[in-house]
Amino acid sequence: MLTWKDVIRFSVKGSPKPDRRVEKTEAEWREILTPEQFKITRKKGTEMAHSGALCSAHDAGKYNCVCCNTPLFDATIKFESGTGWPSFTQPIKENAIKYEKDTAFGMVRVEVMCNTCDGHLGHVFPDGPNPTGLRYCINSEAMQLQKESSSEKIEKRNR
Numbered sequence: 001m002l003t004w005k006d007v008i009r010f011s012v013k014g015s016p017k018p019d020r021r022v023e024k025t026e027a028e029w030r031e032i033l034t035p036e037q038f039k040i041t042r043k044k045g046t047e048m049a050h051s052g053a054l055c056s057a058h059d060a061g062k063y064n065c066v067c068c069n070t071p072l073f074d075a076t077i078k079f080e081s082g083t084g085w086p087s088f089t090q091p092i093k094e095n096a097i098k099y100e101k102d103t104a105f106g107m108v109r110v111e112v113m114c115n116t117c118d119g120h121l122g123h124v125f126p127d128g129p130n131p132t133g134l135r136y137c138i139n140s141e142a143m144q145l146q147k148e149s150s151s152e153k154i155e156k157r158n159r
């Protein structure tokens, strides 16, 4: 389980190596993303609070990177933060997320990106719920929800 200490260490010393890398030119990203997705993921934009479609999603499944489809978060670790952005307490895997210190707007924050394609996702804060204390605050537009199929659901229930 990751804690704020790990997040700081990754942002200073570098994040764990991803399983694979996806690299594309700006023109190639523009072709596969909507203008809003492009602005957020490739230009480090932020959507308006409460505007994202995934903010109030409660379906079981995985939240994948909208750019490269790598799973980033599981729906079971999503929580209602009241901030207006989808919020999570842990990434799906330790090496799914890339961390970087962000000093924009006169604040020191930790930016979180997709570790596979460097797509901007949002920020992580140390004010999340127990036991991790982490709050990954992520733009809806940066992710797509891959809903769990009904057969997977049944399998889980029978486990």
Ligand SMILES: [Zn+2]
Pocket (backbone or CB within 6 Å): 065, 066, 067, 068, 069, 070, 114, 115, 116, 117, 118, 119
């Ligand atoms: Zn990605």
